[in-house]
Amino acid sequence: MHLATEQLDGVYVINVKAFHQRREFMEAQLLSHNMTAEFIHDGDADELTPEIIEQYFIGDNLSANQMSCALKHIMALERIIEKKQQRALVLEDDAIFSPGFNEGLHDALVESPRFDGPKVIFIGCGGNFYTPKSLRKPGQHLYVGARGRFADSYIIDFNTAQKRLDWISSNKVSLPIDNQFEKIDRELGISMLWLEEPVVEQGSKAGLFMSALEKAPPVWLQGLFFNWEKLKRKYIYQLWR
Numbered sequence: 001m002h003l004a005t006e007q008l009d010g011v012y013v014i015n016v017k018a019f020h021q022r023r024e025f026m027e028a029q030l031l032s033h034n035m036t037a038e039f040i041h042d043g044d045a046d047e048l049t050p051e052i053i054e055q056y057f058i059g060d061n062l063s064a065n066q067m068s069c070a071l072k073h074i075m076a077l078e079r080i081i082e083k084k085q086q087r088a089l090v091l092e093d094d095a096i097f098s099p100g101f102n103e104g105l106h107d108a109l110v111e112s113p114r115f116d117g118p119k120v121i122f123i124g125c126g127g128n129f130y131t132p133k134s135l136r137k138p139g140q141h142l143y144v145g146a147r148g149r150f151a152d153s154y155i156i157d158f159n160t161a162q163k164r165l166d167w168i169s170s171n172k173v174s175l176p177i178d179n180q181f182e183k184i185d186r187e188l189g190i191s192m193l194w195l196e197e198p199v200v201e202q203g204s205k206a207g208l209f210m211s212a213l214e215k216a217p218p219v220w221l222q223g224l225f226f227n228w229e230k231l232k233r234k235y236i237y238q239l240w241r
Contacts, residue, residue, distance in 0.1 A: 005102070007109050008155075009085035011037035012076040014069065015093040016044055022093040025203075029097050037091070038079065043071040058172040070177040073151060074168065077161040084158045087112075092152040094203030095124065104199030107141035108155060112193075115142065118160040119191040120181075122149035124200035131196050145194040148182035153200040163188050 005011070011030070015023050023039065030037055043052075045064040048071070056074065057067055073090065080088040087109060098104070108121050121142065126149025135143065167184045175183065185192055 005035045008087050010088040012090045013037045013039045014072045015039045017041050026093050040072045040075050059174040070173050073177050080161045081158045086157045089155050095152045096201045096203050098199045101199045108195045111142045121155040121193045123195045124153040125198035126150040142193045145192045148192050151178045152202040
């Protein structure tokens with residue numbers, strides 16, 4: 001099989017300048033898949049100005065780190081629009097590729113044209129959300145999800161990116177970017193497609209890295225919680241779903 005990454009128009013990685021370990025981890029994964037990516041380093045928390053906050057955010061629910069993460073996703077969408085990319089992959093720097101990453105990415109890109117209209121394809125498992133087994137069909141890999149998975153790994157085209165940015169321009173961001181994107185997609189009728197099987201896990205949830213956005217238990221305990229939820233939702237719940 002040809003490398004699925006060759007079918008992408010662009011790859012963007014959300015990264016904080018000081019997160020050297022995460023950057024090195026991601027660079028090693030990219031190299032192993034012959035991928036090149038543009039790292040979004042601008043917009044760190046200490047670079048937020050009152051003008052930037054006024055332009056993009058509303059309310060006082062978000063921390064500086066949460067605003068920074070959202071701003072970097074916005075910057076990634078702006079680059080996708082500027083370059084008119086039809087198949088752009090956005091990754092957060094703690095995304096862990098599964099052994100089947102290339103095959104899953106290929107399946108997602110092949111099936112994507114079957115879904116008309118604006119869409120975003122989540123290739124990760126998000127908060128350990130999975131399409132019920134009873135709804136899955138042999139040979140099908142993409143399913144319309146009931147909600148957005150996390151923003152650690154998604155494929156988006158420039159038209160859908162423009163819709164998200166237009167909404168933000170009119171309404172501004174008031175929620176963590178995962179939740180904000182879900183709210184936007186629901187309101188605009190953007191299909192939230194889930195890849196089954198997912199090919200990415202979020203390292204800050206799986207216990208590889210400490211979360212930079214919210215208070216969390218030690219990494220070993222976070223990993224234990226994650227794997228327990230994975231066991232329940234991916235395997236146990238599927239016995240009767």
